[in-house]
Amino acid sequence: MSDVLDELFQIDALGPSGAYRSRNRMTVTEVGGKPVAELSLAPAPYVSRAMSALRKADTMDREARLAAIARAGEAFQNGTIAGLSPDEYHRMVSRISGLGIAEVRSAAGKIAAYSQQAWDRAQFARPLGVVPTTDHPSVGKGVGLWVRRGDVFGVHAAGNHPAIHGGWLEALALGYRVAVRPSRREPLTPHRLVTALHEAGFGHDHVIFLPTDYAAADEMIHASDLAMVYGGADVIAKYSGTRLLPQGPGRSKILIAGEHDWRDYVDLVVESASRGGGTGCTNVTTILVEGDRSVAADFARAVADKLALIPSLRPEDECAVLPVQPIEEARRIESYLLETAQGTEAMLGGEGIVDDLGDGSAVMRPAVHVLDSAADVQTKGIELAFPCLWFAPWSPEDGLAPLKSTLNLVLIGAEDGLIEAGLEDGSIRNVYAGAVRSYFSAPNMPHDGYLADFLMKSKGYVRVPDALPPAP
Template sequence: MTATRTAGGVYLDALGPRGAYRTRVPSAVTDVAGAEVARLSLVPPVYVTRAMAALRRAEPIPAAALDGLLAAAGDAFASGTIGGLGVREYEHLVSRTSGTPVTVVRASTRETARFVRQARSSAERGRPQGAVTGLRDPAVGEGRAVWARRGDVFAVNASGNHPGVHRLWLEALALGYRVAVRPSRREPFTPYRLVGALRQAGVRDDQLVLLPTDHQAADTVVRGADRAVVYGGDDVVARYAHDSRVLPQGPGRTKILITSDTDWRDHLDVIVGSIGDEGGTACVNATAVLVEGDPAPLAEAIAARLSALPSLPPQDERAVLPVCPLERANAIASHLGRVAAGARAWLGGDGIAADLGDGSAVLRPAVHQVGRADAVQLRTELPFPCVWVAPWSRADGVAPLRDTLVLSALTRDGALLDALLAEPTITNLYIGDHPTYWMAPGVPHDSYLSDFLMRSKAVIGAL
């Protein structure tokens, strides 16, 4: 597997069940300024169908080889040359195409390598205590639950907003699924590197494939799998809401709640970091802060911190904000202007697109204050540090905090915390001085992925 050099940059092949596959008419991968930096082979639906069939025929990775394989793959991803690309060139390409600051990409490289090495133990964390891993466990003879896959083939239709999205599917591979990854055409370098590192470490070509496609063929990838994860907006969530085989990963609408028994001034670093860390592009970045009392002083303080962030190209070592093509930045700014109508702009009211003069623009932070805890703006999530600050009262209750991937609760009210934990639509609850972007191997992101991939079967009898 080698990424061939071309006049336009790098040529990324599809990685099929029989090795690399190059199409005659590739798709251009451009950077944030519109310059072509790579060409990507897009495979047609018939190729996808054959690849998915090959995955279904293949055996899982042998359990005995898994730990050594994952360790080698993690090391290769972190520092090796994969497909002809060294780690620094890879990180530069990711930064230039996704617009993610290069320091964020580097941190993600280290974290992704850690997730690769711990994929097996992380997946095991989701196994019920009463279940064993296979028929050869002695306890099965007297009757025991056995943890078994719900299928054989897993697919992921990935997004390109952050390289960390590719950590999730590693657990499926560790659990014995054969995996098909449909990369984002915006940023295909991370899945290309990750699949390449795993293959280099010993995963067979027919156990893990990379299938770049257009949107039409993407449906073929999803339909050909027993289980699939699909990233997208509210439209994607609605589209797959009634398909039990698909786990949609939609907007996070992550929030922070601060009650009157807590002084927000003591936690301002965590609040601002939750909004702006990772460039504000992740689903775990806070997009709403609800405060018991007057929200204006907090909104003003957040705006003062975020306004000091520099506008720089993503490959600059000092960059901390996301960058995108100027045309897209202007469209996002126009959309924000419409959504924010009626809100008080503490930052970003006069525009959020900072033209870099090369066809790209920095997406600068925006801070708006709204008048109610149930203001419609709180459901708006945009791909940069954009936060809505709202008042909250005990009378508002839990309702404004629903539909939240991560809720950081700065409160000492035990009864309120019990209510927040009991609310089914609050996926994760962080109590106290913990940023919303905190994650670790073995700790669920949106429940355990194994809840979706595995089930417990009653088995009795010895082999």
Template sequence: MAGSPTPVHLDALGPKGPYRAQARDVVHDVTGRPIAELSMVPRLYARRGMAALRRAETAPLDERVRALAEAGRLFATATVNGMSVDAYQHAVARVSGLPISIVREATRNTATSLAGAYGFAAQARPRGSRDGSNGAGTAVWIRRGDVFAVLTAGNHPGIHAQWVEALALGYRVAVRPSRREPLSAHRLVTALHEAGFGRDHVILLPSDHAVADDLVEGADLAMVYGGDAVMDKYRASTTVLPHGPGRAKILITADTDVMRHLDTIVDSISQEAGAGCVNTTAVFVEGDPAPVAKAVADRLADLPSLPPEDDRAVLPVKRLDTALALEKHLHTEAAGATPWLGGDTIVADLGDGAAALRPAVFQLDRADAPQTRLEMPFPCVWIAPWSRADGLAPLRDTIVLTALTSDQALVRRLLDEPTIGNLHVGDHPTHVLVPGLPHDGYLGEFLMRSKTFTNAAWEMP
């Protein structure tokens, strides 16, 4: 598809097969060139698709496990929907603006995640439901429902590695792809069908926001990606799992030799092109933050500005007008902060209608400055002073915190803080995820529950 003048058709994938709708979204690359046409399904079609999921019966576990592994192989190696894996990766890089090395890594990781989906999902299984030795009864781990809806994001193709765990656990799944980058979701659902999952077990329903709300309401459970508005909308829901901004952070206490940990700090900010929810957006320094800000800025300034399909690319790329709008927004938000990098411009014009987003480093004068909560889709970090008097308040509401400290009492307090999703102590970058450990909690915690089963007349099959 790379270089083709004709955009590829991304049809909806319903229970009766591909569906090419009259209403279509044009998917552009970072220069504005059309890459694909995405069929947008009407409300009636979506409701019929959800009804088909409701009627279907779950396949046996061994069949699901085999099909997931095969789907992973197809996703990572095969020609799917007429697109080779190389063409797919090139297209995703050009559409998302992420460096192609990141897209390739995400492709490999998705295949691994599919092959191990049931094992990863079962990590959330309570110990009591694994042990059937309690007399005639046992605790059984069961689904909370049958139909799961996913409203995906388009900032990184790797996010699709999580929702497949619902298929492993026996859910039938409706996927609403991102309209910004629908290629990954379409390829994955197609691969799942080719691997043996029924068309009434997993469907792809591209839609506008109104129809997307219908998907959430029509499912037993749903997972939704979005910003603060999405978090506020679903925060109290027991049937919708919202995933919002990460706001990953690093804390450096006075007993730490910062320069020994500079690689960890810089990697946390810039790896994955700084576009992930687990990339560090705020660094808190006990003491003077200026030396840290200078050291980080000096390192980030050396990153090259290249097109996303270049093997050496490390920075995200956007359309030039989008990049200029982001720069304007950044500089408005940074009013009163001290710029160490990016204070003049973050836009590197690539000459073809696209621009690389250069890193930005700003120093703040207090730990509770509002900028510490600002996330940008490129390497952008706010470095602020922190003192024991500030306490944990500036560190709350974060998906992952790396603490560079030897203060074990502080570590215990950070571990007990419920609004810190994950805690790393020492040289573990915020963006590095350990396979099998929770990213933002285990999805199985949300999808499943335990109940007691006692039947003296017969044994569990």
């Protein structure tokens, strides 16, 4: 191995026996192409043994595991983990993922907050009248008891944003043993979090970090009782099933209907599109406005003018907003966008969206296109990991159809009937009525349903003294 590779940060698999450095390693590069780390790829036999160890392990006491999760979250945010200080971790993730460093720092804070709230967040999904533990005072009268649907939870993670790793802490809080298969795009965050959990008191056979190739990832998922899978339509289709919770694209949308003036909502749309670099499933993708196509075009032009003012900066710049990609990947995405956008009117990005930084990386500039009709939304309105917007005219006759297949649907000025239809439609996961940014969230609100809806079930339980009462 060369002297250069010898100096790379080593991201080992973290299995039941501790750190594992495999022969098969992948070089992790920053967005400019410079190697910065080596990721050990665990082979399928190792994954199989690791998953077997998870299954054999005993569940940690609830109070002990919640305290350990909280300690891990604090250390994740503020401590030196696996040799990386918080500042070193933020900078490395920023350079690897292309996210602005301020956004990476914010994500670390969110993971720390999730670590303090994991149990309480899970309880929002608990059915009314169902108790969480067997020591509840009502068990003598007969209760519904909230219990796990299994013991081992697999996470096939995405690399678009570090904050997604706060979610699976709920499973750990509920008593699952957890296996995390990281994205090769950004494996540092889950490696840091799992290491912090081990240092906080979790056994190596309770939570593991399994970087793998796709074949070994299949082994991890098949060996899990339940699994959460992130990815595009191809990944979701590959792993579809009742034991799997898919986490796919959001395709979030905003509708401005009725007599409302779109000029009042330009900033709302700009912020909904650009927050976090536009990389999240809650960033808006499609904006529909009641009126003819000229109204949609005027709205799109006003939004494009503001998005165009966002500067192109390297991700380690504290003011960076737009994501950065390796130049080859940026060109590939650009070609896909331009091909998809044929026949639409470009208000921004019509000649391309790649801004070459001259170091092998490129900023993904915003794109804004206008569609001819609301009917084009479902075929043209693709979601990409930067501010990429599709505007279309809408009329009440179009109804709900162009608004479907949506994570977050913002309805401004909509009549009650349309709001109710959105709430009843199975392809629309969340409905925000009023002037709400598409990324709005609250601790008690589900994201794509509650994770604990998937993890838990209700079981009847009663406990009374063994001795029968005296006969009357």
